Amino acid sequence: MSKKQAEAGLAGMIMVGNPLEPWPQYKDELKQVNLVLSQSYISVDGKFEQMIGTSSQNNYSANGTAYTDGWQKRVNGQMNPIIRFRPGETQVLNMGQFGARGATNFVIADDNLQNPWNATILARDGASAFVHPYNVTLSASELRMQDVSALTVLSPGNRMSMAVTAPTTPGTYYFMDGWGGEESRNNDSGKGYYYVLATLVVEGDAVTTEAPVFAPQEADPLWKETPDVVRTFSLEQLGTIDGVDPDTGAPIINIDNFYVNGKKFGYGVMPQLEIGTVEEWTILNAGPLNHPFHIHQGVFIVTKINGFPIEPDKKFPNANAANYVSPLDVIMVPAFGSVTIRFRALDFPGKYVFHCHILEHEDEGMMSPVFQHGNTEGLRLALGTTAQSTVVVNGKGNTVGEIKAFPNYRGPVATASGIGTSTEPDQAPPLGGTAEEINAYFRSKYTPETMAFGTGSKASWVRVYENGALKPTATFRAFAGKAGVGGVSLAVGALGPQGTVNIAVGSRTAGPANVRLFDTKGMLVREFKGVLPGRFPNGVNVAVGDVDADNYDDIIVSAGAGREAIITALSGRDIADGVANPEKIFTFVAGGGAKEGVKVAVGYVAPSTVPSYKPNLVTTAEVGRNAGTISVWNIDDIVGESHSMPMGGGMSMGGGMSMGGGMSMGGGMSMGGGMSMPNDMPSTDEPPMPVATFRPFGAKRGAVNLATTYQRQLGGQAQAVVAAWQTPREVAFTAIGLDNKPQTVKRRF
Numbered sequence: 070m071s072k073k074q075a076e077a078g079l080a081g082m083i084m085v086g087n088p089l090e091p092w093p094q095y096k097d098e099l100k101q102v103n104l105v106l107s108q109s110y111i112s113v114d115g116k117f118e119q120m121i122g123t124s125s126q127n128n129y130s131a132n133g134t135a136y137t138d139g140w141q142k143r144v145n146g147q148m149n150p151i152i153r154f155r156p157g158e159t160q161v162l163n164m165g166q167f168g169a170r171g172a173t174n175f176v177i178a179d180d181n182l183q184n185p186w187n188a189t190i191l192a193r194d195g196a197s198a199f200v201h202p203y204n205v206t207l208s209a210s211e212l213r214m215q216d217v218s219a220l221t222v223l224s225p226g227n228r229m230s231m232a233v234t235a236p237t238t239p240g241t242y243y244f245m246d247g248w249g250g251e252e253s254r255n256n257d258s259g260k261g262y263y264y265v266l267a268t269l270v271v272e273g274d275a276v277t278t279e280a281p282v283f284a285p286q287e288a289d290p291l292w293k294e295t296p297d298v299v300r301t302f303s304l305e306q307l308g309t310i311d312g313v314d315p316d317t318g319a320p321i322i323n324i325d326n327f328y329v330n331g332k333k334f335g336y337g338v339m340p341q342l343e344i345g346t347v348e349e350w351t352i353l354n355a356g357p358l359n360h361p362f363h364i365h366q367g368v369f370i371v372t373k374i375n376g377f378p379i380e381p382d383k384k385f386p387n388a389n390a391a392n393y394v395s396p397l398d399v400i401m402v403p404a405f406g407s408v409t410i411r412f413r414a415l416d417f418p419g420k421y422v423f424h425c426h427i428l429e430h431e432d433e434g435m436m437s438p439v440f441q442h443g444n445t446e447g448l449r450l451a452l453g454t455t456a457q458s459t460v461v462v463n464g465k466g467n468t469v470g471e472i473k474a475f476p477n478y479r480g481p482v483a484t485a486s487g488i489g490t491s492t493e494p495d496q497a498p499p500l501g502g503t504a505e506e507i508n509a510y511f512r513s514k515y516t517p518e519t520m521a522f523g524t525g526s527k528a529s530w531v532r533v534y535e536n537g538a539l540k541p542t543a544t545f546r547a548f549a550g551k552a553g554v555g556g557v558s559l560a561v562g563a564l565g566p567q568g569t570v571n572i573a574v575g576s577r578t579a580g581p582a583n584v585r586l587f588d589t590k591g592m593l594v595r596e597f598k599g600v601l602p603g604r605f606p607n608g609v610n611v612a613v614g615d616v617d618a619d620n621y622d623d624i625i626v627s628a629g630a631g632r633e634a635i636i637t638a639l640s641g642r643d644i645a646d647g648v649a650n651p652e653k654i655f656t657f658v659a660g661g662g663a664k665e666g667v668k669v670a671v672g673y674v675a676p677s678t679v680p681s682y683k684p685n686l687v688t689t690a691e692v693g694r695n696a697g698t699i700s701v702w703n704i705d706d707i708v709g710e711s712h713s714m715p716m717g718g719g720m721s722m723g724g725g726m727s728m729g730g731g732m733s734m735g736g737g738m739s740m741g742g743g744m745s746m747p748n749d750m751p752s753t754d755e756p757p758m759p760v761a762t763f764r765p766f767g768a769k770r771g772a773v774n775l776a777t778t779y780q781r782q783l784g785g786q787a788q789a790v791v792a793a794w795q796t797p798r799e800v801a802f803t804a805i806g807l808d809n810k811p812q813t814v815k816r817r818f
């Protein structure tokens with residue numbers, strides 16, 4: 070659990086670059102001091118306690134000493150260190166809040182809370198571009214202390230660079246937290262406490278040079294963007310009854326349940342973002358605790374706090390929360406309040422998370438996975454059939470070209486496409502450009518999918534079309550001689566070093582279940598022999614996807630016609646690590662006739678799936694009476710015994726009771742929102758059932774070709790779909806609803 074790790078000291082600061090980069094004239098002039106703020110977890114008499122000599126029970130006692138003892142904070146691991154200034158000297162304090170919890174709101178004043186220092190907040194959360202420094206007097210102002218969104222607040226995970234200027238007269242001053250170590254001034258226990266973090270000694274010769282002036286840069290061009298997708302997330306806390314006290318018969322109430330949209334991590338719908346688009350999210354907090362919202366893989370601008378719009382070119386001297394300083398990656402969502410943020414889905418294909426940065430809340434479920442897929446313009450769906458010419462479609466539903474990969478070949482053409490790590494050159498945005506130019510740059514910065522075409526019979530030729538190309542970039546023979554006479558099946562995915570694109574090639578020749586892995590230049594990377602037991606009259610099919618959710622793409626291998634629908638998955642992590650026999654994540658038979666074989670695809674197509682960060686397996690019989698029927702599976706139903714619950718055991722529901730609707734509990738906390746049981750607890754004996762089954766071409770005979778992709782079918786937001794086709798010019802795109810009902814749209818190309 071991250072809370073215990075951070076409290077035990079597993080958190081720190083890494084300085085990248087120089088906060089004075091935007092003002093090079095001061096880079097060598099001003100002294101910089103790095104301050105790591107933490108709340109540590111120390112062993113007392115061999116017993117781990119939250120703080121020296123106290124237990125967490127004492128934290129909230131009426132006795133002020135016990136309260137502040139329980140919330141002791143450290144600066145660079147020290148209690149109350151001394152920082153020295155010369156009279157009139159300006160130093161830059163680079164700070165971060167690296168404790169598991171406990172926000173701060175800063176005051177610098179003397180021991181009577183008088184003679185406050187002036188400060189300039191240079192940037193927050195490590196921003197070095199689009200910064201608007203904000204001047205503030207670090208007085209014990211009740212207005213600022215009551216404002217949980219004040220720019221001087223550092224919540225867990227926040228960083229801030231602040232220039233502070235010492236008075237011209239020598240003396241002793243204090244760098245203080247005006248919240249007494251709590252997470253808000255508004256908590257009763259925090260009221261009136263000014264907790265000393267460091268002592269500031271002003272002594273020596275006065276500095277006579279003029280105080281620095283930090284000119285603002287341009288505001289983030291995101292202010293001039295129009296969001297493509299608008300979403301709302303609600304952060305919730307809810308009590309549950311975890312059984313009954315055997316002695317008293319009283320219910321055991323557990324208030325440590327935290328949710329996003331009523332679900333713990335992995336139980337809700339995973340947002341899927343299109344790279345190159347702009348998202349605007351409103352984060353609601355209906356509860357009594359502040360929640361610092363943090364998202365990985367990028368920064369956002371805060372456009373509203375509690376519905377009040379922030380305007381980057383205006384100053385609001387009496388409401389410093391409403392002022393723009395820089396892009397952020399942590400923002401406190403005030404109790405009973407909201408924030409609205411705007412950000413770009415950058416060229417990072419794959420998964421990351423957002424979560425509350427109070428680590429206990431995150432550990433107890435207030436976290437969600439996020440998946441970023443390729444830009445729809447750069448997606449490639451190649452409709453391989455027995456036709457000579459193959460239509461290629463993008464994610465906007467447009468034909469991008471037709472490819473005759475093998476002019477002298479007659480037979481089925483295997484096609485596949487996929488994406489790896491960003492291949493965009495590491496190029497800085499045109500910082501000198503206009504907002505429109507910078508926004509256009511980010512919208513065009515995406516990695517297109519790589520396609521592979523193969524001969525599905527007769528010989529084992531493969532052509533690669535790298536990064537969206539419509540002309541081949543490499544050609545190779547995957548299996549030579551007799552081993553290659555049956556052709557190939559193909560899959561493309563992030564199986565190379567650092568997640569670069571590789572091509573998985575299944576043998577379609579009668580014999581053992583052999584699979585080879587090639588790089589995009591056609592160099593053999595690895596070979597897997599006899600992946601499934603026995604002989605395969607028509608070889609095997611392959612797919613690629615992260616079926617065990619470890620952020621490594623895995624290789625899925627399934628039987629071709631002539632065998633039962635047996636499927637296995639080889640661990641991509643083991644493949645990347647060079648393990649001789651990669652672990653088999655699962656092996657199961659998808660049902661159907663004894664000789665029907667099975668085609669496979671992997672994608673996040675059923676949004677009700679739990680855990681939501683695992684993709685679905687999609688299957689269809691290769692031949693036989695079930696041909697034409699597509700099944701969508703929850704992989705955890707298949708994995709069975711090794712069924713993994715999200716977050717260390719998941720939800721402890723006791724009697725399965727939940728309490729909603731503003732019930733007042735213990736410390737006067739009101740719990741809002743709802744929750745539900747995970748919707749698909751695996752049964753032990755019965756064979757797994759698909760979550761959805763459909764025939765996209767109705768009663769029409771014959772097998773379908775299968776892929777997963779994204780489509781903006783009606784001009785709206787891109788949707789994860791199952792693509793199926795029987796002929797080269799007609800595709801059925803099927804989206805699965807939250808109720809697991811499939812909805813098919815057919816398109817002719």
Ligand SMILES: [Cu+2]
Nearest residue numbers: 360425427430
């Ligand atoms: Cu929280």
